[in-house]
Amino acid sequence: MVVNSYYECEYCKTKLRLRYQVGYFDIPVNIYCPKCNSHISGSIFIDNDNISISENLIGAIKVSHEDYEYVYELSTEFLVDKCKTKEETKPFDLTMFMRSNPVFRF
Numbered sequence: 001m002v003v004n005s006y007y008e009c010e011y012c013k014t015k016l017r018l019r020y021q022v023g024y025f026d027i028p029v030n031i032y033c034p035k036c037n038s039h040i041s042g043s044i045f046i047d048n049d050n051i052s053i054s055e056n057l058i059g060a061i062k063v064s065h066e067d068y069e070y071v072y073e074l075s076t077e078f079l080v081d082k083c084k085t086k087e088e089t090k091p092f093d094l095t096m097f098m099r100s101n102p103v104f105r106f
Contacts, residue, residue, distance in 0.1 A: 003053060006068055007060035012036035016060065017068040017086075019093075021075035022046055022053060029057055034070050034083060044074070 005018045014035045020027055027044040042057035055062070071089050073080035 004066075005055060006063050006066060007040075007057065008063050009033040009036060009038060009040070010059055010061055011038045014070065015063070015068040016040075017066075017071045018044075018055075019071055019073050020044060021078055021080075023075065023077045024048060025076040027074050027076055029074065031072055031083070033059075 001022045003020055003022055005020075007016045007018060008014070009016065012033060012035050014033055016033070018029070023046065026046055029040065029042045029044060031040050032038065033040060038059055040057060040059035042055070042059075045054045045056070047053070069086055071084050071086065072082065
């Protein structure tokens with residue numbers, strides 16, 4: 001399952017979309033704002049027993065809207081595109097799982 005979360009840099013207010021693959025392991029977050037280069041860190045905790053996800057980031061504020069400028073992909077199990085602008089993302093981006101499986105490549 002892929003989850004999208006929307007954040008805003010605490011310092012320059014740049015809007016970010018975190019797109020991450022939910023798997024078996026917690027996902028460490030260690031990124032930099034593409035505009036002001038401020039550090040954003042923390043973890044995304046995956047609780048497989050209770051089927052829940054919690055996010056704890058420092059340097060960014062969670063926002064509810066989908067207006068974003070940059071996309072960061074995160075996964076502990078698959079290769080990802082680290083950072084892209086909104087214009088570089090396709091309207092229908094394949095998930096990390098689908099990109100790693102040769103059946104879905106076209």
